[in-house]
Amino acid sequence: MSVHVEPTAIPGLLLVHLDVHEDARGWFKENWRRRKLADLGFPDLGPVQHNLAFNHRRGTLRGVHAEPWDKLISVVTGRVFGAYVDLRAGDGFGRVVTVEADPSLAVLVPRGVGNAYQTLEDGTSYSYLVNDHWRPDATYLAVDPADPALAIPWPVPPAESILSEKDRANPLLAEVAPMPVRRPLVLGAAGQVGRALAAAFPDATLVTRDDVDLMDPDAAAALPWRDHDVVLNAAAYTAVDAAETPEGRRAAWALNATLPATLARLATEHRSTLVHYSTDYVFDGTAGGPDGHTEDEPLSPLGVYGQSKAAGDLAVGTAPRHYVLRTSWVIGEGANFVRTMQRLAAGGVSPGVVDDQVGRLTFADELARATRHLLDTGAPYGTYHVTNAGEPTSWYDVARAVFRLSGRAESDVSPTSTAAYGAGKQLAPRPLGSVLDLAKLRATGFEPEDAMVALERYVAAQADRP
Structure with a gap:
């Protein structure tokens, strides 16, 4: 399968289908290649920080979090069920897109779109390339991953998931003030x-x-x-x-x-x-x-x-x-x-x-x-x-x-x-x-x-x- 970019129902949320080359030793993929992706119409992410999250057990759930920067997320090892919620002001507020991802799929998550994932295998590693440095004064939005209004079909119900107390306390969508659209x-x-x-x-x-x-x-x-x-x-x-x-x-x-x-x-x-x-x-x-x-x-x-x-x-x-x-x-x-x-x-x-x-x-x-x-x-x-x-x-x-x-x-x-x-x-x-x-x-x-x-x-x- 050749590398290609697929749009989704959330504007700016893009699925990037990657080539994974596998042999008896394991596999190799190009996770970020600026010029090649640009030729496919992919925006110039310009990453400045790289984060990794390792998850011990299947059913680990992280999110839903929306940060004030763009990020390219991808699976390094294992598989995940990803859920993305548009938390930006506008007609798309609250819209949900879900995917199953392994190392062959990356997802561009634009500023103001909430990102969450649940691991489908033990020992799953998750990568984030972001285009702004983390800072303590950054304003984050978060929403309860179990909110019935979102109706996210988690493979493992959130009540049975490994979830941080902070994420369990996230507000319902109805309680979230949308992230303002950046004005010219x-x-x-x-x-x-x-x-x-x-x-x-x-x-x-x-x-x-x-x-x-x-x-x-x-x-x-x-x-x-x-x-x-x-x-x-x-x-x-x-x-x-x-x-x-x-x-x-x-x-x-x-x-x-x-x-x-x-x-x-x-x-x-x-x-x-x-x-x-x-x-x-x-x-x-x-x-x-x-x-x-x-x-x-x-x-x-x-x-x-x-x-x-x-x-x-x-x-x-x-x-x-x-x-x-x-x-x-x-x-x-x-x-x-x-x-x-x-x-x-x-x-x-x-x-x-x-x-x-x-x-x-x-x-x-x-x-x-x-x-x-x-x-x-x-x-x-x-x-x-x-x-x-x-x-x-x-x-x-x-x-x-x-x-x-x-x-x-x-x-x-x-x-x-x-x-x-x-x-x-x-x-x-x-x-x-x-x-x-x-x-x-x-x-x-x-x-x-x-x-x-x-x-x-x-x-x-x-x-x-x-």
Whole structure:
């Protein structure tokens, strides 16, 4: 039998069928092989502690215990009857799965799922690989293995089992408060991307710069990391021109490079998934394939903002569970180019807008939708380019569309070049080619909405506001 992974009725509880090679000497098995299991869709457990339990007699019963970490359990010698109870908050609370296991079966028990077993043979040894260190302040849940509400069909009735007094005193399921589901943590929740993430993840914990000074690495480390499986980092210094000043340069590197490096270290330590938002400014706008810049293109930032964001991309890439989402021309709730053009259109102004910078708009709610998709589908970790779809446009094209949608003539917008627009101004260099290739994102099953369709809806929504 080849190694394979089998899902169960409890989400995240996986049965791992292992090859056991036996001959006259005994047997051998690979109990944990990270790469092989990953190829089968098994999550990267990342064990940090290994525990063994030896049981003298048949009928020994241990559990039901739910710890705040994941564990891969397996039989070393003998056989067991395993019972697993979902003690996490949600519709599955109290759901039970049972199996008989010998050395050919391992079980991944996720955080918050109760684990219990009863030995079916004398001299049974039981192994636990866990992905967090035991600590005295850890919160455990336990439930009475004999609770009639669970109806676990123990081969040996619990009353006749060898059971610790502590486990005999475990509460009934009806008396157990479910283990809370870990909520996402959104950093930079007051910005355009952060606000969209807050809407897409309504149960998330939101952190703004008024709550925590994220320029202070100690403040970031003090966040309640154990309470969050996913950290969405929308905090950034985005004042592109001010980043070229001495004060702005320091702030840009603190928020765009040092903070991501700190988050990557903490995400690694706490086994969190880190989602980080980046920019087309990590490229100089001169390369790229026929469909735009690809994720594996060498970084080539022009100014301080792009350089600091590029450093952040590299830092986040060191976290085992990470997504770097590069985007461009973000439009959301807050000050942005489209709102500026609407205001100028309403005020009778006829602006000059650059026509030699080409890219695609990214609406913040579309970026949040892509984030949700990658997390929900378990897409491979790594870097993805995320923008709205459609034909690339210049800022001039976008401005003309906004004027038309606002009831002004497109001809009221005049074209100019980046060089002419910047003459006499202290502006940071900008990439002229900002189109990002979306093939890798589409390969995950996500289809971005056309930018012009989203623009029409956005302009209409802004016009309807009092």
